[in-house]
Amino acid sequence: MANQLKKEAVISGAGLVGSLWAIMLARRGYEVRVYERRPDFRNTGFAGGRSINLALSDRGWKALERAGVDELIREKAISMAGRMIHSQEGAQSFQPYGQEGQAIYSVSRSGLNLALVEAASAYPGVTFHFEHKCQGYQTEKGEVRFLHEASQKRIIERPALLFAADGAFSAVRAALTKQTRFNYSQQYLDYGYKELSIPPAPGGGHRLEPNALHIWPRGNFMLIALPNADGSFTCTLFLPFEGPVSFEGLTTDDLVMRFFRRHFPDALALMPELIQDFNGNPTASLVTVRCSPWHFRNQVLLMGDAAHAIVPFYGQGMNAGFEDCTLLDDLANKYQEDWGRIMPEFNRTRIADGNAIADLALRNFVEMRDLVADPKFQLRKEMEAWLAERYPKEFLPLYSMVSFSHIPYSRALAEGKAQDQLFESLLSIDQVQANWRTNPEVVRRFGAWVKGRG
Ligand SMILES: Cc1cc2nc3c(=O)[nH]c(=O)nc-3n(C[C@H](O)[C@H](O)[C@H](O)COP(=O)(O)OP(=O)(O)OC[C@H]3O[C@@H](n4cnc5c(N)ncnc54)[C@H](O)[C@@H]3O)c2cc1C
Structure with missing residues (x-):
């Protein structure tokens, strides 16, 4: 009870959703302790990982506005009003996403994460504990453990409220899967992805139209490119892991060059570092995670990718996670922060939406790699x-x-x-x-x- 009176919460994961949610809780006067596995990227810089940039759309913006950080992000966001389709022959055609004035925005993942962590740290009640890995949640004791790997020191928390924002492979969720009647499914695509880059033009500026999301649809596979503020583009190649045209077949520099010459000649001309990028960057996998329930009693709530990891083809994973924050904030207003009512209602109303955006994202893969042409x-x-x-x-x-x-x-x-x-x-x-x-x-x-x- 004392905990509830004090308005305390623990968040596992200082990724995009965990750091945004820390701000929203802090604005309500909560004391928030956020535990994050990675080192403090405010000091060390951001260690690679998934997509360098992300498409932010209206659901995401709404949450950022609610947290009062949208202006910061807007300064560096690049609008993408539509898709620029690149044919095999190098012709380009523009397909608007919506009506005049509507756009999605390319933002830097690290810039966004950093801005959110900095904004959260500005609240006196918020503390970040980096290099602390969540080791799961003990349901009987209501206990969550975090290990500082370098010193092997453990912190044990017994929070009245634990928000699991520790991503697609959530340690908290893994603990909940041991509960009876916890439903869980994890589905990998047969496709992997690899990040590549188009550097800025020699005198600065972008080498392709900056206000578009570029797609080279090739039926069973595709290359896409999103603009960055420094004039570069981050490209992502989506390709089957195995089969006649696949990552498995691209085993030498020569084969990689031949593949690009054949399928993406116009992009290749803009990618002087293709081979370094190809060899240096991992081939990553794509997973859809569905589960229910998203809460345990009135103490633990899964949010963001921990609750609903989806494939990236609708550009909605982060947006959906940010929308979780907005909806929870709405419910906190509606029920005067009575989490005994908020958690079940969020669970009841939101899971269908998590499953729907998972389906939509899978369906959009076919649209992007094939139908757009x-x-x-x-x-x-x-x-x-x-x-x-x-x-x-x-x-x-x-x-x-x-x-x-x-x-x-x-x-x-x-x-x-x-x-x-x-x-x-x-x-x-x-x-x-x-x-x-x-x-x-x-x-x-x-x-x-x-x-x-x-
Ligand atoms: C290639 C690709 C492109 C994408 N493009 C888009 C896009 O354009 N638009 C969009 O909206 N979404 C996009 N997404 C989805 C988006 O990246 C995710 O939905 C979003 O990052 C989810 O945020 P999150 O905070 O829930 O999880 P994450 O961003 O994964 O953050 C989880 C955090 O928890 C930490 N963590 C993990 N395990 C532990 C542990 N045991 N203990 C402590 N900390 C832990 C991690 O280090 C991380 O900081 C893309 C995803 C991929 C893979």
Whole structure:
């Protein structure tokens, strides 16, 4: 009880979600102790790892605004108003993500994490304990242990509130999987990814259009590139681990060069350090984690990747984790910080959304690596934009629902399925490709679809 009166919480993980959540709790007057496995990156710099930059969209911005740190991040964020598709022949075509003025933003992972940790540390009640690895949670004792590996010293906490933001391979979650009726699944893709880079132009500036997310779709695999503030691009190659065209086949520098010459010649011309990058950077895997429940009693709550790790193809993993923070903050207002009500409600309402964005992200992989190059898909995108502009009350494209709205992911997924049916019907209209803007059948079928959905 004393703990609750004192308003204390422990967070495992000072990644993107843990450090943002520390700010939100501190703003409520909580004393927060954050334990993080990595060394303090405020002193040592940020040790590599996953994606150097990330796409931040409306859900993420809302949480950053709530925490009062959005302006800091905005200064260095680069807007990406659409996809720039690079054909095999080197032609480029731009597909806007939404309406005029709408964009997702490329931000530096390390810059964002650093800004969040610094902003959290500015609150007197927040302390960070770096190089402390969570070793799990003992449910019977309500005890969480952190090991300082260098000194082998242990800290044992018995927090009234433990927030597990320790990522896709969460140690806290691993402990909860031992509970009866804890559901858990972990699904790896047969694809891996490797980060590569396009350096800035000789006199500075970007060598490709900076305000776009570049994609080289090649059917079964793809290369993408997101801009950085220093003029460089971070590229990611997504490729099967095994098979005829795969990482397994790229065993020599010569084979890597031949592969790029054949599939990405225009990108290769901009990548003088391809071989160093290819050999120096790991080939990493991609996992989807689903679990339930996300809470243990009213003491422990999983959030961010610890609760819902997803593949990166919708650019929503971090955004979803940030949205967890906003929603929990809303519930804390609604229930006057009664965690006995907040945790069960978050669990009841949010898991379906975690599962939905996991499904949407998997589905978007096919869209990115293959469909974006398909003329029928491009036609659908143009029709979507047209309908959204003409009938804003009746139609919001799926991509906009996910990236530019706060509609629950589960509703967006359901709407997206309904939209698939609509476009199956519209694209089957005779000659639609040539005359869709003026063909009354398009508007008639759209009207019937809207009416049918009540
Ligand atoms: C290639 C790639 C590209 C991506 N691109 C995007 C994108 O464009 N947009 C987007 O929204 N999302 C993207 N994501 C997803 C995004 O990276 C994650 O969803 C996000 O990092 C989740 O934040 P988190 O704080 O929950 O977990 P993490 O960022 O993983 O942070 C977890 C923290 O916990 C620490 N930790 C782990 N174990 C322990 C332990 N035992 N004890 C103590 N500390 C521990 C870790 O060191 C880390 O600091 C991408 C992911 C990948 C792999």
